Amino acid sequence: MTQFRKVLSVHTGQPASDGAGVRLTRVFGGQGVERFDPFLMLDEFGSENPDDYIAGFPPHPHRGFETVTYMLEGRMRHEDHLGNVGLLEGGGVQWMTAAKGIIHSEMPEQEEGVMRGFQLWLNLPGKHKLDKAGYRDIQPQDIPRLTTANGVEVVVIAGRFDDGQAQQIGAVERPDTEPHYFDLRLPAGASISPRLPEGHRALLYVYEGQIDLSGHPQPVASSKLVRLSDQGEIQLSSADGARVLLIAGKPLGEPIVQYGPFVMNSREEIEQALRDFRDDKLTA
Template identity: 75%
Template sequence: MTLRTVLDTHIGQATSDGAGVRLTRVFGGPGPERFDPFLMLDEFGSDNPDEYIAGFPAHPHRGFETVTYMLEGRMRHEDHMGNVGLLGAGGVQWMTAARGVIHSEMPEQEEGVMRGFQLWLNLPAKAKLGPAGYRDIPPAEIPRVRLEGGVEVVVIAGQLRASGVEQAGAVQRPDTEPLYLDLHLPAGGAVAPAVADGHRVLLYVYEGSLSLEGHPQPVPAGRLLRLSEQGEVRLGSEAGAKVLLIAGRPLGEPIMQYGPFVMNSREEIEQAMRDFRAGTLTEG
């Protein structure tokens, strides 16, 4: 048996985005090739309305997909295509910006907790100028599987294979073939989800403490692990943990990012900026 090893560990950085929403940038920015096909992961969570109430007013995207997973709170999405969606606790919003989307994400609450994650997933060059798309996925449409030992798995994307159980997630995507699992391990729980060899694997511990077989020390909350691309992933927790497992097939293409635009070359970025200024970002 070959185990995946930890290539590096990351601690998120406090920042703000949108109109001043406080969040933790788990990864994103310099060196995106290390996380290919993933570009960024943000964690947001606060019970102080001043830290989220201004939301994310209308802004553009091109060249990738955004996946918003809400743990607590309510967020309203509106976009140039006429889509309006309310993202609530346990729900997912999957948006394919492709050629271009202009959208807003605004809190649908004035108090209480707002908590969740937004993941940016790259698109291959052949799809970056394709049609945009949007899907709201309510909790009832997202499989939630209970495995032996009391481990619960929310299967957002891809295919869960663990403990003799196979379960397709709510979303299947070509090219990058993302696997997105929210793993809830009780005290003493263990799980070994299968991940295809050659795929990038990221683990983000957002509650509790995680043990990774072959890794000498427990991993506390707030840590992201980037694993090697071959072997098994065996996880456990003495006191309990909640962990995002995010995996996908690397595209191996050049990554050029400028703010909300992610393309393959500087020329394509400059074209995106010209299109946005001319009001033609979403046309095509």
């Protein structure tokens, strides 16, 4: 008998504002973030009103984790203290490893039209929190895609996709947390059964349409995040079509202490990060 991963909780994102006033939905993050380990936060942004995004994210610091920005529509320019400059466009991904410290900005390259996408924060293990910072722009044509036998289009951002019939290695593979990050686009009547490593924490975020999840009696509506158990199989389907983020990773099981853009293992390390930022030593 097939054992499906259990639904541990269902979450609804909350309206939030970040940067210089960018309006977004905080799908999860903040208090109780240990439940999502190794993930720290997921933000969804989407608006056709320039007032909601035009001020962007002026220069700001990070330490101790990675940010993954996946753009669905729009144009955002990245600049950082390392001299990196990148243009993030629809379908592209920016993977930034803040590690010891990075100061960067993310500013819209448009004054009208839709700006839509997601930013995920992925923790780093304590042994790598003070490593050298890094940055990578991944253009849409460099992100693997496949269509399953059931007609589901899969964008394989990170990790290895496997449904028992098709396999595909993603654009990014990372040690320690071993993240899997897929954008699943289900046409009406389609289903998919992606395989994940046992022990990986799994999250499903429905951002369009509605899905049915095997082993769960109720449909999962748009704008809902499902947190799953770390054992068993996943099977999801959609009667009318849906778009879903599947995010999974290996928990670190380490203390998480966060203060704004700094995520470390202890209060003392946070205080050191604040001193380093104040003394212009964060990125030294």
